[in-house]
Amino acid sequence: MTSSSADAAKAVVLRWLGPAWSEGDYAVLPECIAPNATIRFLAGGEPRPYGPTQAEAHIREARARVSDYRYTVHRLVAEGDTVVAVTTFGGVHDRGPITTRAGAVVPPTGRRTAIAEVLVCRLAGGKIAEVQYLLDGTQLPQQLGVAPHAGAS
DSSP: OOHHHHHHHHHHHHHIIIIIIITOOGGGHHHHEEEEEEEEETTSOOOEEOSHHHHHHHHHHHHHHOEEEEEEEEEEEEETTEEEEEEEEEEEOOSSOEEOTTOOEEOOOOOBOOEEEEEEEEEETTEEEEEEEEEOTTHHHHHTTSSOOTTOO
């Protein structure tokens, strides 16, 4: 990957995380996400469809529960057809209930959340074709006050 193609690939991922996720500008999704894209949690699960329509539904669902939703990119690395982003996402949980991975339904708490995440994005034709992500599922329940923090007794 040349420097200019690496920069272009990074720009696509930043456009997805910035305007789409952080600002709710869903019109950019067809420019960033391939129609047949997939998304998969790296710790398990099968790839799911994640074209622009599915991506918009996913983003709208997350933003509906949290105000001031933001992605912060801490590191962005591109090699070959892949961009890896080390990020933090979150906001204020004040709009709607959140269901944790354990199935607990948590009504709005007013708490600010910040969840660390690693995204591995494979690009094809200048668009994101595959997203794999990894995050610690204990962070959200801990930050919402429904699970003890690590090391707490």
